Amino acid sequence: MVCLLLGLVAYVGATKSVVLTVDGESQEVQTFDGTVADVLAKADVSVRTADRVTPEPTAALEDGATIEVQRARAVDVMVDGNGTTVHTTGETVADLVSELRVSSRSAVSAPLDTSLAGLDGSISISTPKTVFVTVDGQTHERSTTAATVRDLLKESGVSLAAADRVSAPRSAALVNGMGLKVTRIAAGVEQTVTEPVPFTSSEVPNADLLEGEKKVTTAGVNGERSRVFSVTLVDGKEVSRSLLKDSVTKEPVAEAVAKGTKKRPEAKPATPAAGGGGEAPASGTWAALAQCESGGNWHINSGNGYYGGLQFSQSSWLGAGGGAYAPVASDATPEQQIAVAERLRANGGWGHWPSCSSKLGLR
Template sequence: MKSTVRDFVASRNRWIKTAGQGIVMMCLVLGLVAFVGNNKSIVLNIDGQASTVQTFGGTVGEVLANSNVVVTENDQVTPSLAAAVEDGSAIQITRATAIDVVLNGADTVVHTTGSTVGDVVNELGVADSSAISADLETRLTTLSSELEISTPKSVTVTVDGSTATHTSTVKSVQDLFDEAEIVLGDEDRVSVPVTSSLVDGLGLKITRVDSDHRETVTESISFTTDEVHDDTLDVGEQRVTRAGVDGERTKIFTAVVIDGREENRELLSDKVTLEPVTELLAIGTREPKPEPEPETKPEPEPERVEVSAPADEPEPAGSSGPAPAGGAWQALAQCESGGNWSINTGNGYYGGLQFSAPSWLGAGGGKYAPLPHLASPAEQIATAEVLKQNGGWGHWPSCSAKLGLG
């Protein structure tokens, strides 16, 4: 009986030992299976450089951590760090590059995973018409200086009375003026400093200033008239012996002109640049000769008057005496004027023989007197003789016919 119990116990212990060893072996097998099952082969591609790593990590982040690969928030990791990985998965990492960029005059650092200038421009989202310091195809690794980008900006400029809108990618206000060919004077004022950066929507006002504007004004100086008594002219007669000429005065003004409006006008100089010439006017003072009293003679008997040669005519009397009696001229004067050698009725004919002023002057009577009635009978007859030589007695048609002269 005891032997049977011992055998049972021994058999049980052997079974327990064998079962324990089986369990241990099973655990080892299961562990090995789990190890083999969790170990993965992953392809890492960093900036184009590929390598294979063995890892037990279940996510991209765990794989990178187990592989001692550090990434920043600016690096591009595909798939994402939280994504699960499987054996044979590939992880793509593109390192971000820090690029110094001057955007519209402001310094900034752009972290990009792109490889060219065009990639940076696209990431920034600037307009295609922006001004860029390097070609879009330029690789970032070849940049030797900061990348300058200037976007198009719409700016209004008011100058010389008009307002215009300019769209430009230049950097500063002065650059815009140069581009638009707007020339500033030394004293002109601009609403902002010309060194200011150009920004979209900016309004600029240019005020033109000329603090030394000069204007020359010419004024006329009227001439004056001096009257000079002249005893060679009859009373009532006047004659200009020297023509008057206006003079000239030149004034120079200085003023401050702001946008075409004159301010603070002052007289700088006032000079007579041309002296006027005084007019000289001769005033007649000679009294006219008194008219002789008309002679009263009886009417001659009607008879035909024979014209005698001039030598038979009586010689002219003094300047104020009566005409010689008898003769054709005396008869003609009697018919024309009643024998009044100083008559002036205002009808345009003068003296005993009734000369018109043009006939008198044309025959040379002006050497005796301005008008016939102011000359002596003898001077009138002498002038009539000259007139008669050109036209005969026809100068006195009515009376010469009546007297039978011809």
């Protein structure tokens, strides 16, 4: 009887009472086991490496101890476009972010205080990245937590036309140091170009004008042509164009020129002057005008740009048909010079010799 009593006392003394809590559910366990691992095995509680057991499974067991098992949850996580499954004993999204050791400035798809137990679906995390965006001729450095190229462009306020191009797919994930270029494409831009249409010129024989003489009877006027092009611009610079429409909006007016066909009278030979072998001087009004203009020297060439007794400029001499007689007036006879002077006077009066004609009372 004594031995039985002693055995009972020893049994009672060896028994330990512990509280086992698994994922928040507790039970009291009576055990003779010496370690936490022994109790878990006896209670048929399996643990994985990611599970949290307090105290450590190898810890010695004491009477009245509390054993807590927190099983790790499997959470699908997408970090910067890379997917993985994380086993965590954290309670909230904030715990998970801390466990992953990503930047606290990262963009997370769920509020940080969201319970992992009630999480519906995966968690997306985008860490801060420095990217370089070139658009409209300027490059901007941006620090962003945008996940994709599309998100970055939206965040940056960059709107894209249908034809615009981006150097990376818009669905591509951003990476640190990434460079992006937006190329603006403007196709089908209409441009109108106005060009002159040169007038033509034709000569018409005229029996009232002397041979070598010409007179414009109808002034020529340029017309106008309108060309419409379809232009393609890349970042504001033209790369191609095609003609859409070509039309003459104003017809040119052809120039008509009367060309003289009337035979010139033959010049009379000059009568030698008395006492010399030169030409006889002209008389009358023209002789008086020549005396005023050149001192009566019909062959003077002083180098001042005016020639002969009536001091013709080269352009006036040739314009009035003097080239038919001589290259310059000073090489022509007085009669030939007077014949050319008569033509000038017929067109412009005595104003061709303004000073001397006034002195002589001719105007």
